[in-house]
Amino acid sequence: MLDPVCMPKPTGPLPVPVAAQACDALLATYAKALGHPARVAILRLLIGRDSCVCGQIVDELPLAQSTVSQHLKVLKASGLIQGTIDGPRVCYCVDPAALARFRTLVDAL
Amino acid sequence: MLDPVCMPKPTGPLPVPVAAQACDALLATYAKALGHPARVAILRLLIGRDSCVCGQIVDELPLAQSTVSQHLKVLKASGLIQGTIDGPRVCYCVDPAALARFRTLVDAL
């Protein structure tokens, strides 16, 4: 996952410059990852518990374990969350930087 | 498209209350609509020109007219943009309220 600058309009009159495409792609990536209610719910769960959680997500959602795992995979691929192995279980937590980047990109719209 | 309250945590300890699902769904709807770079680009175009535009979008993007039309349809279905007929052409413009709602929902994450 790329990590361009994407600051809100640093210079110039920007007639759709060059890096705009990268910003669009990044924003689209984040947005697509949140483009499903279950993933929004998962992200909210992870934010709610300041510490990270894991399989409890499955208990909180009306979805099969494999389905939740896939949603987690999508979120992880987008960069919004991270997963670290902790013994037999996996600890997921939000990447605050990515979330902030997403907010910045949306606010810059 | 529903329009729930979705204010950032108005009351209570919210143990995943009831309206959270509605907020998640709305956020997911907006996010899904922006889950494609072309649609982000279109939205940016519409925001850039304070006034609304229409088929010029096709000229600005490397996509077929029918494809752009479908993206516009998706954006319109999400509520992020509106289209008003103006003679033989259609004038698209951003719905500032929806955009603000989207920002609010993202910021409330």
Add this chain to the structure above:
DNA sequence: AGCGTTCATCGTAAATAGACGATTAATGTG
């Protein structure tokens, strides 16, 4: 070593998304 727990992955099926060319509907203009 064996066992249960936890999570990822596989395989599958149904639905949706994305793109295009071709066609149609609507509206001005000659």
Add this chain to the structure above:
DNA sequence: CACATTAATCGTCTATTTACGATGAACGCT
């Protein structure tokens, strides 16, 4: 009334998404 222009829709094809159960891999515990 033709005729061109504009945008939506249709039809098609391919790729991705979403969901599930079943299987597999990794780890801790007894």
